[in-house]
């Protein structure tokens with residue numbers, strides 16, 4: 001399962017054994033590189049970046065660290081080792097061996113799942129394109145670029161599946177993945193959150209905490225798929241994804257740390273004039289990124305999701321660990337809905353509530369990080385606590401998309417929403433304040449004033465290490 005780096009496209013899928021596929025992917029490769037040049041990290045081609053590259057797909061020690069110019073990064077196709085005994089864990093094909101080919105009757109559903117997943121990867125790179133110019137430190141700059149190249153690789157993972165298993169329409173979809181662009185009026189990205197702007201580093205850290213976490217849960221569900229190549233692709237992607245969420249959680253944590261230091265030093269909550277981001281503003285950014293990411297789980301009641309589950313295409317989180325019949329024909333699941341001006345829980349058929357169940361898992365996971373952030377505040381001697389807003393707050397998809405809800409979950413009038421939304425979501429002036437702090441710091445060992453230095457290291461290198469070299 002070592003990765004073959006002697007080929008033009010590094011891979012562990014014996015690409016050279018399938019000349020047609022190899023040619024198709026080699027044909028797509030320059031288009032990918034053009035896209036990277038045009039819409040990947042701006043003005044970054046000449047930088048030497050201390051990046052990790054996958055050298056093996058085994059759990060231990062798959063990463064190699066070295067300086068790389070990003071356009072020369074070895075994007076490739078890496079799947080976790082196959083398990084010849086793997087059986088399907090859920091849905092109508094439960095108990096049968098997993099599939100190595102796409103069953104004709106599920107072709108369009110599978111393609112749609114793969115395209116939706118694939119679409120998010122280049123989208124996030126596009127969203128983060130300008131951030132390199134305002135990095136708070138070289139350490140952070142390196143982490144941004146690491147996330148970017150790995151999202152690029154995740155696109156490769158989905159493009160491989162499309163090209164290898166979906167023939168001509170797969171090749172067309174692979175082209176379209178480079179043609180839709182984040183925020184484009186005519187050809188936007190498929191899912192809402194991936195058309196939002198990520199124009200400052202606070203948004204980047206919130207995005208990697210909340211939106212990449214949706215990635216974790218969606219990939220985990222897809223890794224349950226009966227279509228084994230999809231499952232194995234997603235399993236390897238999950239190992240890369242962990243670092244992205246670390247960047248988010250530690251990034252936000254370091255901003256909080258710095259804010260608390262300033263609060264203590266100047267004996268005030270209003271740290272803006274001292275170059276920090278006050279806790280209320282952080283809560284607003286949190287509210288925004290949480291609510292936009294919560295939309296990514298789709299509608300509460302979804303026949304699409306029921307079909308994916310029933311046909312064994314997309315499972316639940318840790319499917320094998322759940323103790324039920326894994327068919328869900330007679331099961332129910334509590335789902336929030338609006339009844340006579342109130343938000344109440346109602347038992348619904350579990351098959352239709354698959355999206356909501358995953359959203360519940362996601363929200364519980366988000367909450368763990370919030371608690372760790374609150375610990376930083378508590379340890380600094382302050383009473384403020386972050387709270388996740390109610391799941392119905394600021395939603396654009398599903399039951400709550402037509403009503404206005406405050407962060408506590410009370411339904412409010414349109415008028416009240418208009419009057420108060422700037423208390424809950426970043427206002428224009430909050431955004432321009434945060435933007436005003438975004439000044440590049442590119443000297444090794446130095447850091448911007450609004451964020452604390454990291455405690456962790458990258459490959460045992462200290463914070464003072466020259467993570468990015470400007471030539």
Ligand code: BYC
Nearest residue numbers: 116117120124191192212215218295296298299302304305
């Ligand atoms: N925005 O029946 P429903 C990641 C559409 S992130 C816009 O509920 P379904 C990453 C929906 O497409 C993980 N539209 O849908 C993170 C459908 O449209 P059509 C990405 C939305 O299929 C950071 C209609 O509404 N992976 O990896 O049950 C950086 C009906 O909705 C949205 C996946 O998402 C939205 N938020 O559920 C980099 C996994 N939500 O067909 C990467 C694959 C729904 O009527 N995707 N719609 O035109 C899926 O499993 C499903 O497509 C969804 C939606 C869970 C997203």
